[in-house]
Amino acid sequence: MTTDTPVLARRLEAILLIVDEPQSLVSLAAAVGAPVPAVRQAVEGLVADYDGETGGPRRGFELREVGGGWRLYVREEHDDLVAEFVGAQTPSRLSQAALETLAVIAYKQPVTRGQVASIRAVNVDSVVRTLVARGLVTEVGQDAETGAIRYGTTDALLTHLGINAIEELPHISPLLDDGADGFDEELVR
Known part of the structure; x- marks a missing residue:
């Protein structure tokens, strides 16, 4: 002490x-x-x-x-000086949490932070702020029922991904496991 x-x-x-x-x-x-x-x-x-x-x-x-x-x-x-300096810097790589949050927003947009948090099962407030600050995500309106801000992706994200529209993202379902691995075929019948 x-x-x-x-x-x-x-x-x-x-x-x-x-x-x-x-x-x-x-x-x-x-x-x-x-x-x-x-x-x-x-x-x-x-x-x-x-x-x-x-x-x-x-x-x-x-x-x-x-x-x-x-x-x-x-x-x-x-x-202003600091904002200009930070904006001119090469953006650093996104963390795993940021990538996961960005994927949820990209596939589910428009989506609220609460919806993203329930999908990821963690608090995403600071990650969403980071994505907004980097210009990858933006506010796209409010949820009519709750008044919560809804988020969507930006053209800057499309540029980084090398695609012209969010619809060009790969379909997610073929990438997901169907959950059948590990089950005995006789028990499934």
């Missing part, structure tokens, strides 16, 4: 650098093994440091409290 403020602040920075979602003071305290009041003080010190209030430069990022938690964000004045 550490309460040495400079060491604690550096440990918090390491955690905050890698998180995708805002982290509460309690979860940060548990992660670094320090009491919540010490973590609160260290977080306040980091905010002041990044804002240039401690004699150093104002950083291009900030530590912001959002939704009851803390996370590093790009400063608003650099949003």
